[in-house]
Amino acid sequence: xxxxxxxxxxxxxxxxxxxxxxxxxxxxxxxxxxxxxxxxxxxxxxxxxxxxxxxxxxxxxxxxxxxxxxxxxxxxxxxxxxxxxxxxxxxxxxxxxxxxxxxxxxxxxxxxxxxxxxxxxxxxxxxxxxxxxxxxxxxxxxxxxxxxxxxxxxxxxxxxxxxxxxxxxxxxxxxxxxxxxxxxxxxxxxxxxxxxxxxxxxxxxxxxxxxxxxxxxxxxxxxxxxxxxxxxxxxxxxxxxxxxxxxxxxxxxxxxxxxxxxxxx
Amino acid sequence: xxxxxxxxxxxxxxxxxxxxxxxxxxxxxxxxxxxxxxxxxxxxxxxxxxxxxxxxxxxxxxxxxxxxxxxxxxxxxxxxxxxxxxxxxxxxxxxxxxxxxxxxxxxxxxxxxxxxxxxxxxxxxxxxxxxxxxxxxxxxxxxxxxxxxxxxxxxxxxxxxxxxxxxxxxxxxxxxxxxxxxxxxxxxxxxxxxxxxxxxxxxxxxxxxxxxxxxxxxxxxxxxxxxxxxxxxxxxxxxxxxxxxxxxxxxxxxxxxxxxxxxxxxxxxxxxxxxxxxxxxx
Numbered sequence: 001x002x003x004x005x006x007x008x009x010x011x012x013x014x015x016x017x018x019x020x021x022x023x024x025x026x027x028x029x030x031x032x033x034x035x036x037x038x039x040x041x042x043x044x045x046x047x048x049x050x051x052x053x054x055x056x057x058x059x060x061x062x063x064x065x066x067x068x069x070x071x072x073x074x075x076x077x078x079x080x081x082x083x084x085x086x087x088x089x090x091x092x093x094x095x096x097x098x099x100x101x102x103x104x105x106x107x108x109x110x111x112x113x114x115x116x117x118x119x120x121x122x123x124x125x126x127x128x129x130x131x132x133x134x135x136x137x138x139x140x141x142x143x144x145x146x147x148x149x150x151x152x153x154x155x156x157x158x159x160x161x162x163x164x165x166x167x168x169x170x171x172x173x174x175x176x177x178x179x180x181x182x183x184x185x186x187x188x189x190x191x192x193x194x195x196x197x198x199x200x201x202x203x204x205x206x207x208x209x210x211x212x213x214x215x216x217x218x219x220x221x222x223x224x225x226x227x228x229x230x231x232x233x234x235x236x237x238x239x240x241x242x243x244x245x246x247x248x249x250x251x252x253x254x255x256x257x258x259x260x261x262x263x264x265x
Numbered sequence: 266x267x268x269x270x271x272x273x274x275x276x277x278x279x280x281x282x283x284x285x286x287x288x289x290x291x292x293x294x295x296x297x298x299x300x301x302x303x304x305x306x307x308x309x310x311x312x313x314x315x316x317x318x319x320x321x322x323x324x325x326x327x328x329x330x331x332x333x334x335x336x337x338x339x340x341x342x343x344x345x346x347x348x349x350x351x352x353x354x355x356x357x358x359x360x361x362x363x364x365x366x367x368x369x370x371x372x373x374x375x376x377x378x379x380x381x382x383x384x385x386x387x388x389x390x391x392x393x394x395x396x397x398x399x400x401x402x403x404x405x406x407x408x409x410x411x412x413x414x415x416x417x418x419x420x421x422x423x424x425x426x427x428x429x430x431x432x433x434x435x436x437x438x439x440x441x442x443x444x445x446x447x448x449x450x451x452x453x454x455x456x457x458x459x460x461x462x463x464x465x466x467x468x469x470x471x472x473x474x475x476x477x478x479x480x481x482x483x484x485x486x487x488x489x490x491x492x493x494x495x496x497x498x499x500x501x502x503x504x505x506x507x508x509x510x511x512x513x514x515x516x517x518x519x520x521x522x523x524x525x526x527x528x529x530x531x532x533x534x535x536x537x538x539x540x541x542x543x544x545x546x547x
Contacts, residue, residue, distance in 0.1 A: 203355070
């Protein structure tokens with residue numbers, strides 16, 4: 001089931017994996033904010049480098065590269081749009097390319113910021129984080145069951161597909177519209193099964209006292225340890241440097257004369 | 266002491282014209298192991314759902330009669346309160362597991378009840394030990410076999426510490442060997458915890474010898490209520506839509522042919538003992 005490779009169910013063993021998920025979420029958010037307030041190629045490159053370092057130390061680079069590869073068409077579009085809009089305003093090729101590169105890289109930083117969180121955090125930890133953030137339990141439950149039942153549904157889809165193929169249905173032949181129409185005999189039984197399953201699930205939830213108490217307790221708890229606090233402090237310092245650079249107008253693009261040629265105000 | 270009392274219970278599902286249960290009367294003593302059998306669609310599952318209040322609270326319909334389970338009336342008591350008295354295990358283990366690890370799954374009802382964390386930890390450990398699944402603690406439900414999944418489902422129900430365990434065909438998704446293992450685990454657990462057990466089961470040959478009592482439900486009515494030995498010895502179980510254990514049919518035949526053959530057997534073990542005693546008397 002290659003589709004679900006990205007979902008890790010057992011925690012990894014690296015330093016990043018074992019960080020408190022709240023710290024990781026805060027880090028991702030701060031990286032995102034820094035990238036939002038800056039359009040400076042040096043800072044963007046610096047952020048991208050930091051993200052790569054974290055991702056490499058968590059040994060999830062393969063999954064990360066997959067995500068990036070999936071996003072490449074979007075990055076190309078951003079590159080093209082930025083280049084043309086910049087070029088139409090000011091017909092200097094180097095400036096246009098410079099800005100286009102900055103914006104595309106910035107998009108990569110955006111995407112990676114949350115990959116960093118999701119690729120190194122188990123769904124259970126994500127659920128705990130949501131709970132700690134006072135998200136109502138119903139939403140957390142919906143999130144967890146979505147993950148819990150995705151493989152089950154995929155399996156069911158396969159069964160229905162096989163059953164209908166055995167009855168002579170051709171799902172991968174013919175023109176597009178015909179193939180689309182041929183999916184109906186697959187989708188209808190699938191939907192019926194889902195509804196039936198949802199009934200059984202609701203019944204089991206009732207029996208397991210779902211919603212019995214307003215103050216739901218939790219078996220697992222998140223604990224901040226010394227390394228979590230240390231990591232968070234480092235990230236906070238970097239973040240405040242990033243913000244003050246912006247507030248004081250000290251961006252490398254403005255202060256370095258060589259870069260200023262490529263990125264005029 | 267009577268723990269379950271059902272009087273004149275009738276129920277018709279909304280949208281159906283035929284009643285699923287008609288004037289059912291049953292009483293179950295504390296600590297009894299009751300096997301509920303009968304043809305499919307006869308009302309066995311409906312009966313179980315009436316005991317924990319899923320009927321009439323979850324399934325709507327026409328409900329009449331009186332049910333008392335450990336002093337509570339399931340039609341008027343919230344299901345989460347009934348669940349603390351009568352735990353229910355369903356057919357499909359897949360649909361009873363919600364969390365992403367075995368441990369979290371067993372803790373799920375306890376978290377819902379808002380128990381203190383220390384107690385949850387303790388109860389989860391106990392339940393895992395009881396069902397012999399401690400080694401599976403961190404596994405996710407789809408890494409487990411059907412038998413293991415069903416054990417987790419039972420553990421998570423037992424962690425609520427009910428007095429009664431009601432099971433609706435818990436072995437129907439399992440292969441014969443796993444089913445036999447699961448039923449002996451259930452028998453073992455109920456003896457250790459002194460649980461009252463209601464088991465709906467089609468695999469009569471595996472459960473008959475373990476049960477104290479057999480209730481045959483057919484067409485919405487209780488058509489037999491008594492000891493399994495009496496049922497299989499004096500009645501033609503096939504007429505009730507219930508298969509009889511192979512050793513039972515065999516020992517019945519032997520009894521008609523052999524003067525010294527004493528009793529009708531319900532399990533292979535009994536049969537073996539009977540043969541041994543017969544041989545030793547020769």
